[in-house]
Amino acid sequence: MQTFLQDLRFGFRMLRRSPGFSVLAILCLTLGIGTNAAVLSWIEGILIRPYPLVVHQDRMFALNATTRGENGFTGLAYPEFLDYEKNSTLFESFIVDRITGTTLSVGDRAERASGAIVSANYFDALGVKPILGRGFGPDEGEGRNAHPVTVIGYRTWKDRYGGDPNIIGRTQYLNGVQHTIIGVAPEEFHGTFIGYSFSFWVPVSMQETFDTGYKLEDRGARWIEGYAFLKPGVTRQQADAELHAISQRLEKDYPETNRGHDLSLSPLWRTPFNQAGNMTSTLTITMAVVFFVLLIACANVSNLLLARSLLRRHEMTMRLALGAGRRRLIKQLFTEGLILSLIAAVGGIAVAYWCRNALVLSFPSPAAGIVIDLPGRIDWRVLVASVAVCVGATMLFALMPAIHASHVDLSGALKTDGGGVVAGSSRSRLRSALVLVQVALSFVLLAGTGLLLQSLQRMQNTSPGFSTDVIVSGADLVSAGYNLERAKAFDTQLLDRVREIPGVESVTLSRLQPFSYGVFSTAPLTIDGYQTAPDEQLNSSYLEVGEDYFKTLGVPIVAGREFQRTDDENAVPVAIINETMAAKYWPRKDPIGQRLKVKDRWLQIVGVAKNVKYENKLELPRTFFYVPMRQNFLVSNALLIRTRETPGAIRAALAREVHALDPNLAPTAPFRVQEQVDRKGYTQRLAATLVAIFGAIALFLAGIGLYAVMSYSVSQSTRELGLRMALGANTRDLLRLVFLHGLQLTVAGIVFGGIAALILTRLMGNLLYKVSPHDPLAFGSALVVITIASLAACFLPAWRATRIDPVQALREQ
Amino acid sequence: MNSNELTETQPTNVVNGNGVHPLIRLAGVTKVFLTDEVETHALSGIHLDIREGEYISIAGPSGCGKTTLLSILGLLDTPSEGSYALKGHEVANLSFADRARVRNREIGFIFQSFNLIGDLSVFENVELPLTYRGMSAGDRKALVTEALERVGMAHRGKHLPSQLSGGQQQRVAVARALAGRPAILLADEPTGNLDSRNGEAVMQLLRELHQGGATICMVTHDERFAQHADRTVHLFDGQIVEDRMAA
Known part of the structure; x- marks a missing residue:
């Protein structure tokens, strides 16, 4: 214990004596441990124990109902x-x-x-x-x-x-x-x-x-x-x-x-009906990314410690000469490392505390008044995990330099340096390997960031199958106490009035706006003429929509017709199915005129609509059908308007028409469907944002690492560089030498990183949209960015190399 | 002056060792170091001619300016005052790049501490100055092989410096200095890191090179080794106090 306290005292003294080293090492580790603690707090607060006041969360499971x-x-x-x-x-x-x-x-x-x-x-x-x-x-x-x-x-x-x-x-x-x-x-x-x-x-x-x-x-x-x-x-x-x-x-x-119905239990982090599923994949990727950041930070600090251990070679030699065992030296150096990481862990937890609510910033509220809640949680488990990360990091960054420093050639080191050989590489091999690891990890992160950004861009550029310029508005008739009949009269008149607003091309009603957070109606089906398998339960989602719905949203009707105003409660009940449903239940038949039964009512199919995305852009094609609003009227509906005007421009006209019908009502603020589509793509945007932020941190750390190694390499090679100058090397030769050394490390790192990225990016499959996990553009961009960063990191040491005074350099022994 | 003139055309005024114009001419060379407002006169009014084929030693006690003089001769440093003519061309005020070029082609260095690069093999160490000339690999190989053979180290070409003894390392350093066929070899205490047996061997090697026509300028503080040269210049407090030919 006394020895440990002595080591602690000495460790703190060493930190004070080299403030530049201490600040840089603590900064790197704070970034590494802090990002890990932040993501751990998100996982704890959002996925593992999301309901802090609920007792026995360990026995709480989500009900996961499925249908074969x-x-x-x-x-x-x-x-x-x-x-x-x-x-x-x-x-x-x-x-x-x-x-x-x-x-x-x-x-x-x-x-x-x-x-x-x-x-x-x-x-x-x-x-x-x-x-x-x-x-x-x-x-x-x-x-x-x-x-x-x-x-x-x-x-x-x-x-x-x-x-x-x-x-x-x-x-x-x-x-x-x-x-x-x-x-x-x-x-x-x-x-x-x-x-x-x-x-x-x-x-x-x-x-x-x-x-x-x-x-x-x-x-x-x-x-x-x-x-x-x-x-x-x-x-x-x-x-x-x-x-x-x-x-x-x-x-x-x-x-x-x-x-075909069954029920099973899902752990809270896999709850099928809330944001857990989305957050799980995003936070898993983020956890992997910040672990990489930690590894890079550890490699940086390890490199700094290795460099310092060379400066302290004389001290180590003297300690060994005075009888200290190698284990004792390793323990001392390990304690010094532990001090660094404990200080960084405190800083890291402060970073995590500060970032605990950061996820909400990238999660848009679906409407004014709706409160998004994605809190990180720093409890004893996060603290224990952070300390484990801290100790693990110390093992990673401090042990190798400690072992390295303790292996001093006692007899050789105590002799005066009379060697005639300039800067052998054996000392720098370990440091170079660490930089190689940093570059490789940074490459993986940059390639991952590139994939996610491309995926996000493609998702944004991909049409969901309907026009996203359509404007959504409406009036809250439910809160205003409207009954069904009154709501029907109001909506009919409102449609007529809005249709007359200048610039409006068409207008319709829908129970839910496209990509709504609401839930589609579902019901068991009976398909006329379709032979169900013994354990097959026919079920499909459907939506109640007004006349001109497909015209307003720009969804093509590939067969039959669109709903008309005459498709009301006095007419034959009808439905429009999507292409997937037509192909599944009427594979070799024309579905127009066929029937399906929903809630004891037969509906005649009058049209087939092109498949669109219903809830998000990542969903797979599924069976879906539409029923006319006038045969299934509801009090609460969204008004969808196709117009050349902007939401802001149409707002006043809409308010005028709603007030004309009911002075006590105001329309909800109009917005484009595109806004809602964007909100639904938040998971990909969040993942891309997080990976980009942490990827940038990783690149920054790797850049510092490469700079430190090149800078150290130049300072250790002063004599060699002086000699080369004496032998006739000019500025260009020296620049080339230093840059080539840096690029060799970078290229080796990129090769390893490329192989690792090819394997690891496959795990991102469910976050990618129309982008191969091995997309050459993402990998190429990562290569370019990391090469530029490496050249930038090498520039200052290279420039410094050309400033060396050869006379002075050759005098150094 | 363009350094190419110096390296690519032979000035007509340098004929041979007994020619009228010397290979090197220092006239009134002074070197002053300024540190914390303190002026240190390392060299004061040095006048020195070195003729082609000459073997000259510069001797003197520690701190007398030997190494500073050698650095100026080797274009590693510039004089504060005075002129320096190499092969009849003024080189004291060349640009950094031109000095590098002249150094590479006209001067061969032999250092006390050998200064071989640990990562490079013996062959590559000797080849190093030639790589800065943009010479073809074949030409380089021929020159390196010849230089290694001259110092008796051709069989060690693939070894690393750390695998050689001190004496062998210095032989390799001599081969590196020779390989580019420089106008002059500058040796800074070439035996300083060697035991007496190896020291004698290196001195014998320099003697043989001189007999083969090489111009050598050696700095030493050891009178015994200084006597190997044809001419000895004694420095004291930055000034030449004696310049005598061997008996």
Whole structure:
């Protein structure tokens, strides 16, 4: 212990004695450890333990409902959810948590607010106690629209109600229905939907108020998202087996709706219905990137320590001569390294703390009032992991120089230097290898950045299949208390009026805007004449749209016709299917005139529309169909306008027309569909941004590393350079010598980096869009950037080499 | 003056060792070093002629200016005052690049500490000054082989300097100085890092080279080695105090 304290004291003294070295080493390590701590805090706060106030998060799993033959999460029907809850024995509780939205009036303006429809046991199961009032009682989950009560979020309580301590019992209109506020959630509780901070929660009995139609008794309507808590000691495998057994019983009992359905558990970081999936791949890549940054930082510091160990050769020799063992020397040098990395770890954690909410900056809010919540979390686990990173880094950067320095040739070193050989390479081989590693890692990061940037650009340049210049607006009729008939009359008149606004080419209605965060309607299907396989459950998403929808959005009708105004409740129910659906169910037939049954109603197919992207640009082609709005009218619709005007220019005209119909209504702020398309591409943009930032840091560190090595190499080769000058080398020869040395290291690093990049970039496949992981442009750009950076790093040492005084240099022994 | 004139055409006024014009002529050369406002006169009014084929030693106690004089002779340094004519051409005020060119073609250096480059083989070390001339590989090989043979190190061409003894390393250094067929060999304490046996061997080698026609200027503080030269110039406090021919 005394020895350790002595080493610590000496280590601090050494740091003070060479402030330039200390600052540079600590800066490099702070960047390396800080970026790792920041990403660890994001992974902890967003993926591993996203709900800080929820007890037993380790036993909390997302419900992952699937249907055979369909990709991804398909949701649960409420009766089905109750069946699982009732029939399972290994679970402590099940909760419903379905994201929803409403419009809250704030002073004289309206703002969107996100919230959740939850089961009555929600707060009790999570172990979250409201700071005012109470959570929902068991009876409040039952009955159709029977319990208009709400628990509001802390931020809403503070911002909207000024933190009124007497808030309980006051009322708030949510989707046109007066709700009584029964509780205020704690400040740190933002709901259980990764990515969003909710403003309110309502019990499941109020589903109809926030959704399309009453679904609590409908086994075909799969809208439930939720979680389950396992009993202590139960494994996920056991729980999955029980859920699977229940699924099979339900399939037998309800073959019409439950054929092929199954339910399993997903860890929170793979929750299928929130931002976890997107964030997982982005943060995994980011973690790999910052690990590379750490390796580069360690290589830099290792190089600095190696250089310093040569300067301290005499000290090491004396220590050995005075009886210190090699292990003792290694321990001393390791302690010095540990001091560096501990200081850097403190700096790194400060960086992580400062960056903990940085992800929100690159995640656009979908609408005013919607609060995005992607907090990093620095708890004891992040601290332990950061310390582990710090110790690991010390092992990486300090051990090699320590071993190197401890291997002094005692007899040789104590003799006066009378050698006639100038600067052999053996000393610099290790340092060069470290630079090579840095260049290789930087190349991998730059190639990855190039791929992501190209992918982002291609994604932005690729058409989703519809016109993104279309303007979205509308009026919040639900909050204004409109019923179906009144809404229908309002929307019909509004369409007629907007059509007359100068510059408007066409206008239509749609339940959801393109690339909406909302959820498409889904229903089990029956296809007339289509023979289903024994375990096949036909299901498809669909959208309710107005006449001129395809014309307005510029989606070609490849067969049949577009919806018309006459496709109303008095006409034959009709549908327009997409190309994928036509090919799947009517492969060798003309689908026009064929029928499909949805919710006990036969629809006649009148058109086939070209495939488009429905939710994001990365999705694969899938079956999809459209039904006419006038046969499936809803109160809440988006107004889509095709016009030559800008959203700003049309705003006043829109407001005039809406006011003309209802002076109490205002249109929502118009924006182009492109804005929403951009928002949906945030994951790729976030990944590209993060990798570009960390790639730039890596390049900077590698540049410093190369500069340090070249600079050190020049300073150690003063005699050789002086000799070359004496032998007739001119400025050009010396510049060439230094640049060639630097470029040799760079080229070797690029070769290794290229091989590593070819292997590693394949892991980015799911983040890339229409770009090969081995894209030559990305690799070529990385090569050019790293070569330029290397030349820049070599320039100063090379220039310094030409300034050497040969007489002075040759005098140095 | 263009250094090409010096290296590519032979001035007519240098005929041979007994010619009227010397190979090197220093006239009133002074070298002053300024450090912290203190002037140090390393050389004061040096007048020195070295004729082609001459073997001259510059002797004197430590700090008398021997190495400074050698640096000026080797165009590694420039005089503060005075003129320096090499082969009849003034070279004291050449540009950096021209001095490098003249140094490369006209002067061969032999250092006390050999100064071989550890990363290069014996062959490559000897070849090094030739690479700065833009000479073809074939020509370089011929000259290097010839130089190594002259110093008896041809069989060690592929070895690294660290694999040689001190005496052998100095022989390689001599071969490097010879390879480019310079006008003069400048040797700075060439035996300083060698034991007496190897020192004698190197002196014998220089003697043989001189007998073969080489012009040699050697700096030494050791009177015994100074006597190997035909002429000895004694320096003291930066001035020539004695210039005598061997008996």
